[in-house]
Amino acid sequence: MNGRFGFVARRFVSLVPLTLGVLLLTMLLLSLAPGDPARMVAGPRAPQSQVDAVAHQLGLDQPVWQRYLDYVGHVITGNLGTSFKTGQSVAGQLGEQLPLTMALAGFGVLLALVLTVPLAVAAARKPDGAVDHVVRLLAVFGIGLPTFWVAIMAIRLIALPTGWFPVAGMGDTLASHLGAFVLPCLVVALSILAPMIRSLRATMIELHEAEFVLAARTLGYRGGSLLRRFQLRNAISPLVAVTAAQAGYALFGTVVVEVAFTLPGMGQGLVVAARTQDFPLVQGYVVVFAALVVALYLLADVVTAVVDPRVRIAA
Structure with missing residues (x-):
């Protein structure tokens, strides 16, 4: 199998064990977490016999490897289990929260791209x-800013003094929904902006001395036309890879942003599920987040294979 299709196919195959490894690590960490989920479900005053019965019903008395194999089998069929606390389907709960998180991360990455290209x-x-020097200073400064701090500063310096944006929740109208997205999307964009600017800037400067750029100069290309037509076009492939990595980071950054702005997305739900030791719900969040990150990297490989003619790797 040769060419771009083989390149993408091998990338897809290599991501499968990564996803399985994430599931295994999550289950191991949850099994080591303090507290007894069966006790929480049965109640603090329930007799031990009832707690044991609940543990058996939930499969918590099985060894970790057996629970892992059972869970992987259920995930393959689309069954993410049932919440310990609510008794509702995990897939149903995630389906209600996923669109908001995807929109927040997606618009955040799009805004970061819009800012990255002109600055770089x-x-x-x-x-x-x-x-x-100014752009590099801003990029270095941006790398050291924690997402939660940026979210707090956005609330204190923009939302509260101006009153233009809500500081918590989504509101009841379409206008309030859109307004509630502005600052969270800005925070997500700022959290991933610096690496993207540094990568694109470094790639374009490196291309200054490339042979095809020198040839373009001899043909009369200068300034902005040289940058756009030759350097920027050839810098797309590295930018795609960096953007995919930062998009994965943005997905996990939404956990902090949603908690800071009290948005009812997957990030907020993950924090609540972890606090209440709702293991099936936590595992469901991890599965979805891992699948989204894997899909992002695969999409980046597909885009790279399409836009970069140099991707001709033999099987």
Whole structure:
């Protein structure tokens, strides 16, 4: 199997054991967590016999490897289990929260891309110039900012003084829904912006001395046209890879953002499930987050194989 199809197929196959490993690690960590889920379900005053019966009913008395194999089999069929606390389907609960989290992460990544390209291009036009120094300083400063701190500062410095954006919840109207998305999306974008700017800037500066760029200069291309037509186009492939990695980070960053802004998404749900030791729900969140990250990396490989003609890897 040769060419781009083989490249993408091998990438897909290599991601399967990664997903299974994440599931195994999650189950091991949950089994080592303090507390007894069966006791929480049965009640603090329930007799031990009732607690044992609940543990047997939930399969908690089985060895970890057996529970892992059973869970993987259920996941393959689309069954993510039932919540210990609510008794509802885990898949149903996640289905209600997934669209908000996906929208938050997606718009955050899109905003980061919109900001990355002009800033990186402006910095790469004159390396070590004034604009380049400012952009690099902002990127270095941005890498060290924790997401939760950025969210708190956005609330204190923008939402509260202006009153333009809600500080918690989604509201009841379409306008309030859209307004509630502005600051969280901005926080997500800022949390992933710095690595994207640094990567694109470095790639474009490296392409300054590439042979095809030197040839373009001899044909009369200068300035912005040279950057757009030759350097930026060839910098797309590395940018796709970096964006995919940062999009995965943005998905997990939504956990912090949703908690800070009290948004009813998967991040908020994961925190509540972990606090109440609702193991099936926690495992369901991990499965979905892992599947989304795997899908992002696979999508990045597909886009790279399409836009980069150099992807001609033999099987």
